[in-house]
Amino acid sequence: AQxxxxxxxxxxxxxxxxLELRCNYSYGATPYLFWYVQSPGQGLQLLLKYxxxxxxxxxxxxxxxxxxRSQSSFNLRKPSVHWSDAAEYFCAVGAQNDYKLxxxxxxxxxxxx
Amino acid sequence: xxxxxxxxxxxxxxSGTSVKIxxxxxxxxATTMFWYRQFPKQSLMLMAxxxxxxxxxxxxxxxxxxFLINHASLTLSTLTVTSAHPEDSSFYICxxxxxxxxxxxxxxxxxxxxxxx
Numbered sequence: 110a111q112x113x114x115x116x117x118x119x120x121x122x123x124x125x126x127x128l129e130l131r132c133n134y135s136y137g138a139t140p141y142l143f144w145y146v147q148s149p150g151q152g153l154q155l156l157l158k159y160x161x162x163x164x165x166x167x168x169x170x171x172x173x174x175x176x177x178r179s180q181s182s183f184n185l186r187k188p189s190v191h192w193s194d195a196a197e198y199f200c201a202v203g204a205q206n207d208y209k210l211x212x213x214x215x216x217x218x219x220x221x222x
Numbered sequence: 223x224x225x226x227x228x229x230x231x232x233x234x235x236x237s238g239t240s241v242k243i244x245x246x247x248x249x250x251x252a253t254t255m256f257w258y259r260q261f262p263k264q265s266l267m268l269m270a271x272x273x274x275x276x277x278x279x280x281x282x283x284x285x286x287x288x289f290l291i292n293h294a295s296l297t298l299s300t301l302t303v304t305s306a307h308p309e310d311s312s313f314y315i316c317x318x319x320x321x322x323x324x325x326x327x328x329x330x331x332x333x334x335x336x337x338x339x
Contacts, residue, residue: 143327152228152315152332153266199265208254208319210328212265 111136111202115213122190123221130185130216132174132200141203142183143210144174148196156198159183170194195220225249226318228331235306235338242302243334245316251296252318256328257289260313272299306338 112135122128134140141160145153157168164176174185183200197217201210225248235241245255254273258266270286272278272293280286288310290302299318303310313335317328 145330150313150333150335152226153317153330155327155329158327208328209256209268209271214265217263 111140111204111211113200113202113211113213115198115200115216117216118214119217119219121219121221124192125189128185128187128190128194128218130198130200130218132183132185132213133181134183134200134202135181136202136204138205139178141205142174142176143201143203144168144172144183144185145199145201146170146196147199147215153199156185190218190220192220192222194218224320224327224329226252226316226329226331228314228316228334230334231332232335233337235336237307237338238305240302240304241306241336242300243314243316243336245299245301245318245331247297247318247320247329250318250320250329252299252320253296254319255293255299256317257291257299257301258315258317260315260333262313266315269301303336306336308338311336311338 114133143158144156156172157166159166159176172187197215199215200213203210227246229244257269260266269284270278270280272291274293274296278291293299315333317330
């Protein structure tokens, strides 16, 4: 079964600074990878996804992520954060031909002025 | 497109009563719907997977008699928490996958906060 590790529980970043959230997965084959964002009391919004092809994936809100098979990682980046990026971020992995997802524990991002 | 709604968005019920949560795909037909539970400051835990017209598949440790799931149509799934107790208080989130295309993306609802007093 697949699993996800998000090593950073909480990250604080200054507005305008860059952001990188780490995600490591465990899965025997090529995974389907997702990053979701959750604002307080809200559902999840998909930021980006990787199924195959180009390993650098562009998403919404200026986010991007890079799939590195050798490192089993799918880290999320944003070059310049905005105060509205303060939220909970979840990395998720799915198996091929299976809709089920396994979620990481999440990383809380705080943006300071 | 791909909007999923949940109703109610929050509910308070007394211990021992049952509460039903609806999950609807508004602009697409959902092959499969998932129900998750999320405790404060924690990740989503998959409770069950439901396919239209068939019985739900529950994850290990989830009481199927307590959390009744019905997926009667391609746009509606319901979760009924029976004989609710305070420990059932949580944030319940549903998601749905589309019958069209080959995307394995799940579309999430906004969640329902259940408080059992």
